[in-house]
Amino acid sequence: MAEGSAQPILKTVNINRVFGRGNASVTALRNIDLQIPKGAMVALKGRSGSGKTTLLNILGALDQPTEGKVWFQGQDITEWSEKQRSALRRSQIGLVFQLFGLVPLMSAYENVEFGQRIAGVPANLTREKAERALEWVGMKARMKHRPAELSGGEQQRVAIARAIAHEPVLLLADEPTAELDSKMGRQVINIFRQLTQRLGMTVVLTTHDPDIMALVDYVLALEDGQIVD
Template identity: 70%
Template sequence: MLAKVELPGEAFGGMILKAVGLKRVFGRGAAAVTALSDVHLEIPAGSMVALKGRSGSGKTTLLNMLSALDEPTEGQVFFRDKEITRMPGKERSALRRKEIGLVFQSFGLIPLMNAYENVEFGLRVAGTSFKGNREAAEHALEQVGMKERMKHRPAELSGGEQQRVAIARAIAHKPVLLIADEPTAELDSRMGIQVMRVFRELVHRSGMTVVLTTHDPGIMELVDHVISLEDGRIVSQTNIE
């Protein structure tokens, strides 16, 4: 039986993500390592969910399943009621470009492009109209406090600044789902709170769903729901009032 995540956001179209019996095994035989086992969850649209757990608990592996970056060994993932686990690679790539924003622990910025160009390039990859790209890129950078630094290349930015540019790139095309692996890890507490407020505003105004991993107790207090993982299994789910 599925453990339903009771969160605000039903008005935004019901469940945006559902995982059924996810299992992920890396390697074979005696060297096999089970990263996820028997994971069931449902996440409503228009909510913010944090995955927490120690290193090796399966958080990043689960994010990769939910964002169609990796296929489970067993089980299914549904995005907007459509199964994505067995989609052809081309379809999964198109889904990520257009409807999902991704923030990785490694920033993934292009070294020869400045902050603005990195964000605008992300918009072009997503297939947005070139006409509105400048405004969208500048607005995304402004939301994360980086508009004044948008002409600087990654090497000229601190780790926290690079992370903010990566977040701007992920939200500029206004995805319906944002998947973020430790999005505030490189930020100080003040900027971490600012970024979370940006996420909250996107949820409130557009119904975006945000699923992130974090170790920061302060960040966990700002989300709707916390899902705890241990040894590849969900061990608790907590509503934040």
């Protein structure tokens, strides 16, 4: 992907990921070579167990490969310590999951602002960053509502706001539309598209939905831990 383009935001060479040892070992990824251009929206597709989430975790510095190399903005992060990788996630990577993970007793604003405090953002900046992120996803007008008062699509938008409040360069989303109907799913993808266009953010997501795949820039298919055409 993107051969001959400017430096990719992510690059992997010969990534293998093996869980367990000996006869009990399971190879989740094998020989993964890819490049992801800056500012692109990329979907990883494949059946359950194909390796999508494992690859996403490696790209997001949540996991390390058994073999191979990962470059993030030109830096080899493969041998980084957990402390270094944690700092990278806090400053440059946003994470969105299938389950929204919002605190039920907190308002939309409080959920986003609390996420900033946990990430170590100075107290004098958390309000500004939280409100700006909620505005980006179209939820500023409903920021005082608690999760139970919001639709599934609205809750996912709040979860996205929480993930982007620190203005990461990379947003990783694991099945972000799986719990939503098709209309709300398209709304979430439209937000991702706006983030790539307005902020230059790169978005990598996993999905089973053909309609979602039609809306992204690139689709990578995984089968038995390998990228296939």
